[in-house]
Amino acid sequence: MRQDASQTKARVANLQDTCQDKAMHARVKSHMPGQRDKGRAKIKNRELYKELALHQSPKFMIFACSDSRVSPDVILNFQLGEAFLVRNIANMVPQFNQLRHSGVGAAIEYAITALKVPNILVIGHSRCGGIQRLMSHPEDNSAPFDFIDDWIKTGLPAKTKVLKEYQGFDFKEQCNFCEKESVNNSLVNLHTYPYVETGVRNKTLEIMGGYYDFVNGKFEFWNYKSHITKSITIPLFPQK
Numbered sequence: 501m502r503q504d505a506s507q508t509k510a511r512v513a514n515l516q517d518t519c520q521d522k523a524m525h526a527r528v529k530s531h532m533p534g535q536r537d538k539g540r541a542k543i544k545n546r547e548l549y550k551e552l553a554l555h556q557s558p559k560f561m562i563f564a565c566s567d568s569r570v571s572p573d574v575i576l577n578f579q580l581g582e583a584f585l586v587r588n589i590a591n592m593v594p595q596f597n598q599l600r601h602s603g604v605g606a607a608i609e610y611a612i613t614a615l616k617v618p619n620i621l622v623i624g625h626s627r628c629g630g631i632q633r634l635m636s637h638p639e640d641n642s643a644p645f646d647f648i649d650d651w652i653k654t655g656l657p658a659k660t661k662v663l664k665e666y667q668g669f670d671f672k673e674q675c676n677f678c679e680k681e682s683v684n685n686s687l688v689n690l691h692t693y694p695y696v697e698t699g700v701r702n703k704t705l706e707i708m709g710g711y712y713d714f715v716n717g718k719f720e721f722w723n724y725k726s727h728i729t730k731s732i733t734i735p736l737f738p739q740k
């Protein structure tokens with residue numbers, strides 16, 4: 501049904517009334533008619549928008565954590581249309597499983613077969629709550645979550661490896677190692693998707709791991725070929 505202007509105005513006013521949080525209130529207001537061209541929502545490149553209205557051709561598929569401190573667009577300065585994103589708890593890629601992981605599977609299938617994305621980057625990060633849970637549960641005897649514990653089991657091979665190779669390190673350090681090792685586990689799991697395997701074999705697809713350390717202001721990345729390559733670290737702000 502077509503809504504008239506007064507109905508829309510009433511809906512927006514109602515939405516504003518239900519937003520108790522001031523920041524959210526301001527965000528809603530910034531999207532109201534007449535406000536859209538102000539501030540960050542300003543359209544800077546009309547040609548780009550015209551092109552993106554017709555099609556998308558992203559150069560990267562990115563897996564990143566849902567953590568609010570980890571935005572791939574901000575970290576790597578992606579513009580609209582450059583990155584096809586999947587965000588979930590602890591930036592994990594599960595193994596190919598049509599019954600359990602159709603959401604992730606659909607995103608990978610679409611990115612590779614329809615969009616022909618030439619790069620996949622999995623980004624881990626410092627102080628990841630999902631990895632801390634993976635490393636502590638069930639040993640801490642805490643009550644299980646409805647969904648989280650089942651999901652983060654995706655990273656169990658990484659946890660096993662870290663506990664074996666980094667015995668004697670404290671919990672925090674083991675979590676740091678696991679944040680990176682879990683990325684490698686996801687890179688291995690990516691190869692269980694036939695579209696990824698074919699792309700890598702035909703050299704039309706590159707698989708990369710990344711680690712965003714927002715504590716020390718560094719971004720590190722590495723390649724996955726038949727082995728994990730040595731990482732390269734880029735400082736994000738002047739180091740002490």
Ligand SMILES: [Zn+2]
Nearest residue numbers: 565567590628
């Ligand atoms: Zn995280």
